[in-house]
Amino acid sequence: MAKLPNPEELSKIDYAPPSKGWMDTPTEFKPGMFCHGSKPKSLETLEFPNPREWRPADVDWKLPENWKQILLEGIADRLKKYRSFRLFMDICVRCGACADKCHFFIGTGDPKNMPVLRAELIRSVYRKEFTIAGKIFGKMAGARELTVDVLKEWWYYFFQCTECRRCSVFCPYGIDQAEITIIGRELLNLLGLNIEWIAGPAANCYMKGNHLGLEPHTIVGNLEYILDDIETVTGKKIKPTFNRKGAEILFVTPSGDLFADPGTYTAMGYLMLFEELGLDYTWSTYASEGGNFGFFTTNELAKRLNSKIYAEAKRLGVKYIIGGECGHMWRVIHQYMDTWNGPADFLEVPKSPITGTVFENAKASKMIHIAEFTADLMKNGKLKLDPSRNDHLKVTWHDSCNTARGMGILEEPRYVLKNVVNHFHEMPEDTIREKTFCCGSGSGLNASEDMDLRMKGGFPRANAVKFVHDHYGVNMLANICAIDRASLPPLMDYWVPGVKVAGLHELVANALIMKGEKERTTDLRGEPLPGKEQKEESA
Amino acid sequence: MAMVDVKGKSIEVDEDGFLANLDDWSMDVANYFAEVEGIDMSDQHWEVVNFLREYYKQYQIAPMIKILVKEIGKKLGPDKGNTKYLYELYPGGPAKQACKIAGLPKPTGCV
Numbered sequence: 001m002a003k004l005p006n007p008e009e010l011s012k013i014d015y016a017p018p019s020k021g022w023m024d025t026p027t028e029f030k031p032g033m034f035c036h037g038s039k040p041k042s043l044e045t046l047e048f049p050n051p052r053e054w055r056p057a058d059v060d061w062k063l064p065e066n067w068k069q070i071l072l073e074g075i076a077d078r079l080k081k082y083r084s085f086r087l088f089m090d091i092c093v094r095c096g097a098c099a100d101k102c103h104f105f106i107g108t109g110d111p112k113n114m115p116v117l118r119a120e121l122i123r124s125v126y127r128k129e130f131t132i133a134g135k136i137f138g139k140m141a142g143a144r145e146l147t148v149d150v151l152k153e154w155w156y157y158f159f160q161c162t163e164c165r166r167c168s169v170f171c172p173y174g175i176d177q178a179e180i181t182i183i184g185r186e187l188l189n190l191l192g193l194n195i196e197w198i199a200g201p202a203a204n205c206y207m208k209g210n211h212l213g214l215e216p217h218t219i220v221g222n223l224e225y226i227l228d229d230i231e232t233v234t235g236k237k238i239k240p241t242f243n244r245k246g247a248e249i250l251f252v253t254p255s256g257d258l259f260a261d262p263g264t265y266t267a268m269g270y271l272m273l274f275e276e277l278g279l280d281y282t283w284s285t286y287a288s289e290g291g292n293f294g295f296f297t298t299n300e301l302a303k304r305l306n307s308k309i310y311a312e313a314k315r316l317g318v319k320y321i322i323g324g325e326c327g328h329m330w331r332v333i334h335q336y337m338d339t340w341n342g343p344a345d346f347l348e349v350p351k352s353p354i355t356g357t358v359f360e361n362a363k364a365s366k367m368i369h370i371a372e373f374t375a376d377l378m379k380n381g382k383l384k385l386d387p388s389r390n391d392h393l394k395v396t397w398h399d400s401c402n403t404a405r406g407m408g409i410l411e412e413p414r415y416v417l418k419n420v421v422n423h424f425h426e427m428p429e430d431t432i433r434e435k436t437f438c439c440g441s442g443s444g445l446n447a448s449e450d451m452d453l454r455m456k457g458g459f460p461r462a463n464a465v466k467f468v469h470d471h472y473g474v475n476m477l478a479n480i481c482a483i484d485r486a487s488l489p490p491l492m493d494y495w496v497p498g499v500k501v502a503g504l505h506e507l508v509a510n511a512l513i514m515k516g517e518k519e520r521t522t523d524l525r526g527e528p529l530p531g532k533e534q535k536e537e538s539a
Numbered sequence: 540m541a542m543v544d545v546k547g548k549s550i551e552v553d554e555d556g557f558l559a560n561l562d563d564w565s566m567d568v569a570n571y572f573a574e575v576e577g578i579d580m581s582d583q584h585w586e587v588v589n590f591l592r593e594y595y596k597q598y599q600i601a602p603m604i605k606i607l608v609k610e611i612g613k614k615l616g617p618d619k620g621n622t623k624y625l626y627e628l629y630p631g632g633p634a635k636q637a638c639k640i641a642g643l644p645k646p647t648g649c650v
Contacts, residue, residue, distance in 0.1 A: 036554045053540060055554070201648040211648030218598045225605050256649030259603045263649070291649055326649075446649070449554065482649035 004032065004451045007495055011459070015109040022117060023124070023144055027153040029057050032452030034156060035445065038199035043192055045203035046301065050192025056155065061148075067191055068146055072129055074187045079130065084179045089126045091173050092119060098167035098177070103438050104160050107456030112157050115167035115177040121154055122184055155193055158184035160453060162442035163296070163328075164401035169434050181443075186298045194297060198444035202293040205305050209288040210255035216242075216285035222258045223267075223283070230268050233526070235518035238275045240283055243316065247282035248353060250313050253324025254290045254482035257503070263485045265524045266325055266503025273374065273505060276383070276514050277354055281322070287312035290326035291482060295336075296444040303340040306332055310341055313366075320350040321367040325503045327442065327481030330369060331406035338364045355380040369403070371480055371504060375412040378419045384513035387422050389520065392530045393476040394423040395507065396468045398461070398488070399436035400481035410434075413480055413504050420511035425472040431464035441487035454487065455494050462495035469496050477501050545571045557639050564592075564642035572640045576631060584628055584640075586614055591641040601643050607633060 004010075018025045034056055043051035052062050064070065079086045094116055100106065104113040111117055120142070127134030127143035134143030144150065163178035171177075188194070201211035208215060214222065220242060231237050241247065253270065257263040274281055287309045294301035313321055323329060338344075347366035350359040357376045362368045377383050397417060403409040410433050417424055431437050440458030468474040477488055477499055485503055492499040510523045521532045540559055542549045546567050551559040556575065558564060569588060573580045580588075590610055594602045602610070604622065612620015622633075629636040638645065 197647060204647070212646055212650065213600055215599060218600060221598070222603055222606070225603070225609065228609075229605070254649050259646065260650040261604065264603065264605060293648070448645075486649045 004455065004494075007455075010452070010455055013107065013109045017111050022111060022120070023139065026149065027112075027156050029152075029156060030452070031057075032450060034159060034453070035195035035197050035447045035450050038192065038194035038196050042196060042199035042203040043194070046199065046206055046297075048189060048192060048194070048199075052192065054192075061152075061191075061193070063148070063151075063191055067151075070190050071146060071151070071187055074190045075126065075129070078183055078186065079126075082179075082183065084176065085183050088119065088175050088180055089123055089130075092116060092123070092175055093173070094120075095172065097170045097172060098175075101167045101170045102161075103164070103166070103440055103460045104162075104453075104457045107440070107459040108160075112153070113160060115161075115171075118157050118161060119175070119177060119180050121150070121157060122180060125150065151188075151191075151193075154184055155188055158188065159195055159445065160457075162401070162438045162440065162445060162457065164438035164442055165405045166401070166435065166438065169405065182295075182299070185296065189298050195444065195447070197447035198293050198296045201444070202297055202301060202305065205289050205293060209284075209286045209308065211289055211291060211293055212255045212259055214255055214258060214288065219255075219258060219283070219285045219288055223271075226258070226264055226267055227271065229264075229524070229526075230272060233268075233520060233522055233524060234272070234514055236272075236275065236514060236516065238271055240271060240274070241281075242283050242285055244282035245316050247280055247316060248319050249279065249281040250287070250309075250316055250318040250321045251281050251283055251324065252287055252290045252309055252321060254326045254329070255288055256291075256482040256486055257324060258288075260486065262489070262500070262502055262506065262525075263482055265506040266485065268524050269503065269505030269507075269509035270324060270370065272509040272512060272514065276512060277377075280353065282316065282318070284312050284316070290324050290329040292329060292332050293444050295328055295332050299336075299340075302332060302336065306337055307341045309367075310337075310344055313344070314346050319348045320362075321347070322350075322370055322373055323367050324370055325480040325482065325485075325505060327400040327402040327483055328406075329402075330409070331402040333365050333367050334407040337367075352376055354382050369407075369409060369412070369480075371403075371409055371412040371416060374505070374508060375415045378416060385420055385511045386513055387420050387511050388531075389510045389523065389529055390421040390507055391423070392523070392527070393421060393507070394425065394472060394474045395421045395476045395478050395502075396425050396427055396465065396474045397432070398427075398439070398465075398477050398479040398484060399432055400479055400484055401436060401438050401442060403480055404436050405434055409480070413478075416504060416508060417478060420507050423472075425468045425474055427464040427468050431460065437461040437464060439481075439484050439487045439491065441491075442483050446483055446487045451490075455491065458487070458491040459495065461488075462491055465492065465499055466496045469499055475499055476507075478504055478507060480504050543571070555645065557644060558642040561595075561642055561644075568642065569640050572642075576636050576639065578629065578636065578640065580640075583615060583619075584637075587611060587625070587628060587633065587637050588641045590614065591637060591643055595641070595643050601634065601638050601646055604634060
């Protein structure tokens with residue numbers, strides 16, 4: 001594995017463009033900037049084409065003989081099927097408004113990471129094969145031949161885009177670069193050219209219900225350890241149910257919350273909140289993944305993986321679904337699910353059993369985000385809270401790309417945060433809300449072999465955190481996304497040491513005063529609570 | 540796939556140097572990986588590796604750190620049941636280094 005340069009070296013970014021034009025600048029596969037290729041076993045599980053051993057750095061990618069025909073037919077099919085793709089191939093005027101908005105461009109200085117140029121990689125082939133001007137005038141009309149080198153360039157740069165859509169906020173035409181990357185990755189998957197960090201979890205999810213491949217007894221086992229920790233902190237023994245038919249609500253969260261810190265603290269938060277409410281809900285060991293790495297592969301696979309959540313809701317006979325703190329899950333639910341697997345008319349429009357609030361916004365999907373659910377509880381004064389239990393934390397809020405730009409969850413988590421912490425500081429205006437900067441590892445790029453890429457792509461986010469860390473002493477970066485919880489800790493350790501990462505509901509549960517709980521002396525992580533240390537010693 | 544030589548036997552490893560086929564694991568293979576990682580295997584090191592292998596057999600995944608910490612605490616005494624101790628044994632991280640020596644694959648997804 002390539003050795004990661006230190007922050008000082010990595011922050012020397014060269015913005016001088018190469019001497020030759022982009023079409024004449026060959027793609028160099030730099031170690032640390034790309035992920036391992038998909039393994040045959042994962043592709044076989046998913047019944048995807050061309051499963052074989054291959055390495056992205058190798059010259060021979062073991063492509064099928066008619067690879068070009070497959071790709072061109074793939075483009076033609078998608079131009080017919082997706083109006084968005086057809087439109088985005090034609091309408092860009094190359095104004096450059098997007099150019100410096102991409103975290104990967106800011107962090108690398110590589111012009112092919114300008115969203116406009118990333119799109120040109122595929123548009124140039126579209127022009128050559130599908131437009132009269134391109135066919136006649138060739139390079140003069142921005143057209144070029146599809147070659148193996150072009151294919152490799154696509155692979156390198158479509159896996160250097162996190163589909164975060166920050167660029168589309170600034171595009172006067174509203175071109176959605178994520179849609180272009182999504183189609184680019186779909187085309188690559190026709191030839192078996194995925195990355196293993198996406199194909200592996202997607203295959204796990206297809207076979208076992210979640211990205212990690214946690215089997216039912218593992219899910220229950222992991223939760224038991226998490227419940228033990230809750231008992232240590234609160235003195236309360238919680239007994240959640242699994243796969244319970246007739247429960248009012250099905251709860252689905254990313255499997256990362258049931259496996260790795262700090263996600264496990266977020267899971268403690270869900271469990272404690274639901275216990276306090278006496279909520280009639282169940283976990284499922286089958287629909288055990290909120291995330292959808294199929295969405296980073298092909299639309300068809302995303303649809304397949306999404307369907308299991310609704311199939312399980314139907315099987316269990318629940319009224320509706322609450323979804324946990326996941327990012328891209330919500331772009332899928334909010335913007336694609338109804339077309340793919342809807343209408344979910346066997347479910348009811350979500351209605352909070354505690355406040356009576358009807359979530360009209362979830363009329364189609366029948367699934368609400370836990371931040372909406374909790375904000376509504378607080379708005380109606382249904383929770384007893386002691387925000388001073390979070391006084392050892394100075395918190396800032398990272399808007400996850402998909403929840404912020406994908407479904408507009410901007411106010412709810414802030415409202416919740418302000419109810420549970422006393423020290424909250426916003427990062428600079430241009431780096432939050434709709435203009436939030438990506439963690440740099442989204443869309444399945446949170447592997448370990450591409451750390452250079454992740455630290456470069458996460459640089460703008462980290463830089464904004466550093467600002468509030470330096471100015472206000474911020475030491476906690478809160479969010480509602482499992483990829484964030486996995487990828488931001490190493491990003492902070494690298495760029496802004498001293499800042500930790502937490503899911504929203506960890507902070508909620510720290511502050512939540514539960515009926516019959518013992519006096520808390522630690523937070524959910526077992527760290528001593530400010531002002532309570534004395535009691536801990538005498539206990 | 541790369542091959543490495545362990546006491547005259549050819550063993551397949553993946554891109555990150557992890558064991559490709561779990562069935563290829565042996566004490567020799569573990570000692571080989573430990574040497575690559577610069578770990579001098581003590582009884583305590585073996586406790587961790589043996590626990591990881593036992594756990595994997597039952598659950599088909601490496602245990603979450605929380606579980607590893609608690610179970611090692613039960614085996615080696617409560618003063619050893621903490622993340623700090625595990626990092627002293629495996630400075631490269633128990634999840635990465637100890638799993639590699641135990642022949643377990645790395646967990647994938649939002650982790």
